[in-house]
Amino acid sequence: MDAVEATRLLxxxxxxxxxxxxxAASIAWAEALKDIPADPDAFAAVAKFYSQPSRDGDLDSTRWIQPHHVRALRKEIRDERIPDGAFTYPLPAGSETGAEFVERRRQQIAAIADGRIAAEPIRQLTGGPHPSVADALTGVGRMPDHVREALADALPGRKAREEARFRGDADALAVPCPWCHSAAGDPCKRRRGARGDKPGTWFHRTSPHPGRVDAAAIAARACPSCQAPMGVPCAWPDGRFYDGVHPTRQTTQPAA
Known part of the structure; x- marks a missing residue:
C-alpha cells in the first residue's frame, strides 16, 4: 500500500x-501497511471494525481504527474463506519439484483467500477395498498349511493347538494351566517321567493338561447342559460345581 492508496483507505x-x-497520516499509514495491498478486503476490514462492539475498551464515540486493526481484520476476512480441513491441489500436467509445489500451494491459498477460486475439500473415501486387496487380506493371520506341516515336528505343542482349532475346540493355550501353571500362550510342561530323565527337569507336553482344556472351554463358551454362562464353571442341579465340564460344553461353538 502506498500513500495514494492509504489516502483512499483513510x-x-x-x-x-x-x-x-x-x-502525514497517509504517509504514516502507508508505512505501517506497506506489505498490505489496498484491496477490497482492506476496505472490508474498516467496515468490519465499525460493525463490531469495542474490543479494547474504547468508548464507541472515540473509537478510531488503526493500521494494526486493518491488518488483523483483513486476515480474519481472508481466513474465513479457507476451509478448516485440507483442500485438494490438482496435479500439474508435468512433474514438479518440492519448491515448485510449495509455491503453487502458496498461490492457491492466496487465490482462495482472495475469493478468486473456491476451495475444494478432500472428499471422504467410500466403498470397500479393491478386490485384489480384499483377496490379499483374507490370508492375514492364518498359518499356511505347508508352514504348519513344517513346524509340526519342531513344535508339537503348536501342532496340537492348530489341530484343536481345526476341530473347533476351544484354544487351551489361550488360558493359563491350573495344573502346571504354564502362562497363557506357553505349552504345558511336565517333570521327569521317562526313564533316564534328569530329576527336576521340565519338559514341554505335546498336548495340554485336561484341566487346561476344561478351563479354556469355561472361558470361551456357555454350557448348554447346566446353563452356566461363559466364564462360570459347570454345576450340578443342586449348585455343586461339576468336576470338569459337561461334554456338551466342549463341543458347542465358541461365543462370537
Whole structure:
C-alpha cells in the first residue's frame, strides 16, 4: 500500500469516524501497511471494525481504527474463506519439484483467500477395498498349511493347538494351566517321567493338561447342559460345581 492508496483507505474510515485525513497520516499509514495491498478486503476490514462492539475498551464515540486493526481484520476476512480441513491441489500436467509445489500451494491459498477460486475439500473415501486387496487380506493371520506341516515336528505343542482349532475346540493355550501353571500362550510342561530323565527337569507336553482344556472351554463358551454362562464353571442341579465340564460344553461353538 502506498500513500495514494492509504489516502483512499483513510477517506473510507472517515465516513465512519469523521476523522480529518492528512498527508502525514497517509504517509504514516502507508508505512505501517506497506506489505498490505489496498484491496477490497482492506476496505472490508474498516467496515468490519465499525460493525463490531469495542474490543479494547474504547468508548464507541472515540473509537478510531488503526493500521494494526486493518491488518488483523483483513486476515480474519481472508481466513474465513479457507476451509478448516485440507483442500485438494490438482496435479500439474508435468512433474514438479518440492519448491515448485510449495509455491503453487502458496498461490492457491492466496487465490482462495482472495475469493478468486473456491476451495475444494478432500472428499471422504467410500466403498470397500479393491478386490485384489480384499483377496490379499483374507490370508492375514492364518498359518499356511505347508508352514504348519513344517513346524509340526519342531513344535508339537503348536501342532496340537492348530489341530484343536481345526476341530473347533476351544484354544487351551489361550488360558493359563491350573495344573502346571504354564502362562497363557506357553505349552504345558511336565517333570521327569521317562526313564533316564534328569530329576527336576521340565519338559514341554505335546498336548495340554485336561484341566487346561476344561478351563479354556469355561472361558470361551456357555454350557448348554447346566446353563452356566461363559466364564462360570459347570454345576450340578443342586449348585455343586461339576468336576470338569459337561461334554456338551466342549463341543458347542465358541461365543462370537
Amino acid at each position: 477517506a473510507h474510515a472517515a465516513a465512519f469516524d469523521n476523522r480529518k485525513p492528512s498527508k
